Amino acid sequence: MRPRVVTPCIGVCSTALGDEVCRGCKRYSHEVIDWNSYSDGQKQIIDERLDGFLVQVMENKLHINDAKLLEWQLQTQRIRYPAHKSPYIWLFQLLRAGAGQISDCGQFGFSVDAEYRDEPLMVLRDMIDREHYLLSEAYYQRYIGRYLHREL
Template identity: 35%
Template sequence: MSNKGRIPSLTPCVGRCSTVFGDSVCRGCRRFNHEVIQWNTYTAEQHLAVWKRLDAQLDQILVPMLPFAQLKHVEGFILGKRVRLLENASKGRKLYYALKICEKNRALAGESGLGIHAKQVKPLWDEFERRVLALATASYDLAWLRADGIHHNLLKIVEEKENLHIPISL
């Protein structure tokens, strides 16, 4: 899918940020709160890492939820709606944009390529949001637990070295 003449999205933000209300994971874009806050300081590699995690979540949730979607048709649909899309966007990301368009205007469901009817859009969107937020929150919790475990292990190593009077080098 060619995006010539289009400006790639600079951020996954969808304009519904809940991190300002204290959420650890944004209910809109599903980035972690520190990613939202520090996004403009990230390198291209850091941006890509976040995009990949978010796209993997969309793939995991939306691809099975939309088994009759025709990707080429979906790509044409979102291109026709002038959606800005990164060149390496996943299948789940493309399905997400098409479903988001249909959520705003259910009458477009038939032409979206998603293989759904207008009456299926709202319940599908609601279930998608529930599942993807649960997955994003679990991802955050796991990352926090890993970081906390690393922190405790490092503290233990430092304490052991201090007790043995061994110089600490990191």
């Protein structure tokens, strides 16, 4: 049984400023507004979409070599992570919490793709977050926004 889906909100909402996609949690504005009225199943679908986009971006830049080591480090560093989700989601939590403090990725069970090895992890983390946002925004424009605006 999967745990209850909690809000993905990170307290950096840009939908109040008119964005159709939140720059913080990457949900669509109507999802932010209606979150509390959604069923667990609806929340699960949104959560899986957000995770899928993030994992897709992460896999293009980082490689998890040892998920058990990554998990051990997260526990040792007392960084919260959703154990039932992809280790790439765990890794993003690690980068969010302490990208500037990691000098040896191997000690955390991951490596950086050759194309991005010269980037500091903090820059890479921000790049991943930006691409996650752009992917969410592109999906919204392609599959949601154009239909919502037709109805108006």
